[in-house]
Each structure stands twice: as structure tokens, then as C-alpha cells.
Amino acid sequence: MxxxxxxxxxxxxxxxxxxxxxxxxxxxxxxxxxxxxxxxxATFFAAEPNRDLLAQLQTPALRDLxxxxxxxxGESFYTKDxxxxxxELAVEFTGLFIGPGRFISPHESVxxxxxxxxxxxxxxxxxxxxxxxxxxxxxxxxxxFGGMPDHIAAELEFMQKLEERNVQAVEENDTELAQxxxxxxxxxxxxxxxxxxxxxxxxxxxxANFPFYREIARVTSDFLQQEGELPEQSVEACVAG
Numbered sequence: 001m002x003x004x005x006x007x008x009x010x011x012x013x014x015x016x017x018x019x020x021x022x023x024x025x026x027x028x029x030x031x032x033x034x035x036x037x038x039x040x041x042a043t044f045f046a047a048e049p050n051r052d053l054l055a056q057l058q059t060p061a062l063r064d065l066x067x068x069x070x071x072x073x074g075e076s077f078y079t080k081d082x083x084x085x086x087x088e089l090a091v092e093f094t095g096l097f098i099g100p101g102r103f104i105s106p107h108e109s110v111x112x113x114x115x116x117x118x119x120x121x122x123x124x125x126x127x128x129x130x131x132x133x134x135x136x137x138x139x140x141x142x143x144x145f146g147g148m149p150d151h152i153a154a155e156l157e158f159m160q161k162l163e164e165r166n167v168q169a170v171e172e173n174d175t176e177l178a179q180x181x182x183x184x185x186x187x188x189x190x191x192x193x194x195x196x197x198x199x200x201x202x203x204x205x206x207x208a209n210f211p212f213y214r215e216i217a218r219v220t221s222d223f224l225q226q227e228g229e230l231p232e233q234s235v236e237a238c239v240a241g
Contacts, residue, residue: 039156041219044220045106045152045220048090048093058077066215071218074210077212092213096204096213106152106153107127108192108196109127109150126192130192134149150192159188166181198225201217202221204216
């Protein structure tokens with residue numbers, strides 16, 4: 001859709017998910033597990049799971065990891081007829097994020113309360129701000145991307161790309177670039193993702209009818225808030241080999 005590592009991660013969620021990404025690849029190969037987590041979360045919010053993704057989510061390795069993390073998708077997630085489950089997830093995804101009826105718009109401009117009052121609608125000031133922020137880093141939205149720049153999936157994918165480029169910079173001993181990428185990531189977290197995604201996730205958890213999106217929302221919120229604590233560490237520590 002759009003550009004990417006962060007060393008020294010110690011939060012339990014990161015540790016367990018890193019372990020998982022070392023064992024199995026749900027997404028395309030990534031340089032590091034943190035980028036993989038961002039990419040996986042972006043996939044969940046971009047569209048309902050397809051057959052391939054569902055098959056990987058139901059693997060014993062990931063089920064064991066979910067149990068270890070206290071993520072409960074419910075027994076029916078693993079035992080229900082796959083076609084019926086796919087339909088159930090598609091209906092849930094549509095009802096939560098697309099509509100018709102009352103749904104939870106997955107866009108920053110709808111949820112981020114601004115002092116200037118320009119919020120609560122699509123294509124608000126935050127939509128423009130996110131687009132400018134991402135494009136200022138040298139990234140572009142691919143032509144086939146028909147969504148809005150401040151969709152949660154686009155923002156999470158942006159973080160994935162920053163992480164991937166960051167780990168490449170670290171591997172190339174380009175400390176200055178790695179530090180700059182870390183600062184960009186922290187700025188986007190504090191000015192954008194953390195200003196609205198936790199509250200958005202609360203709404204998803206409240207309105208979801210089935211465990212899948214309720215648990216995905218909880219993990220997303222926890223992950224981002226743990227990421228938000230990392231800037232308390234020095235940038236130098238994040239890029240130290």
C-alpha cells in the first residue's frame with residue numbers, strides 16, 4: 001500500500017510475538033518481528049480474513065501462542081466449518097467497519113478530537129495531516145489503494161515500512177538514518193496512532209459480536225501502548241548493536 005526495526009524490545013507481548021514470527025510467516029517475509037506485527041495487524045483491519053490467512057491463524061503454533069498471551073478466540077474459531085466461519089467473520093467485519101447502519105469508522109479523522117473542531121468526519125484535517133506526514137518520508141500510496149490515508153490499516157502499514165527500513169539501516173551500520181527513522185516512528189505514534197486507536201479499539205471491543213475482532217482490537221491497543229512506552233528509552237539504545 002505504501003515504505004521500515006526496532007531493537008531492544010522487551011515487553012512480553014513483543015517477546016512472544018517475535019518467537020512466533022521466527023517459527024511461521026503469516027505475511028510476506030519481514031526483516032524483524034515488530035514490522036511483522038504491524039503488518040499482521042494492518043491485514044486484520046484492511047479486510048476480513050481469507051481462506052489462506054484463516055488456515056494459518058488456526059495452526060497449532062499460533063493457537064498455542066494465543067493461549068500463552070491470553071487471547072481467547074473461542075473454541076468455535078477452531079472447530080466451526082471453515083466456510084461458515086469465513087462468512088461469519090466477513091459479516092462481522094462489514095458490520096463493524098463498513099456498514100450500513102451504525103458502524104465504527106476505522107479512520108483517524110473521525111475519532112481524534114481536535115481543538116479546532118475539525119473532526120468527527122471523513123477527510124478531515126487529520127486525513128490531510130497523515131497524508132502529508134507519510135509522503136514527507138518519501139513513501140507514496142500505491143495506485144490501487146482506494147482507501148483514505150488515515151485508515152487504520154494504512155497507518156499500521158506505514159509503521160511496518162518504517163520498521164523494515166530501520167532494521168536495514170541498523171544492519172548497514174547507518175546509525176544516523178536509524179535514529180531518524182526511530183524519531184519519525186515515535187512522532188507518528190504520539191501525534192497520530194495513540195491519539196485515536198486505543199479509543200477506537202475500545203469501541204470495537206464493545207460492539208463486536210464474536211471474539212475474533214474483540215481480541216484483535218485488544219491486542220492492537222495493548223501493542224501500540226507498549227510501543228508508546230519505548231520512546232522513554234534512548235534512541236541510541238534502540239539502534240545499538
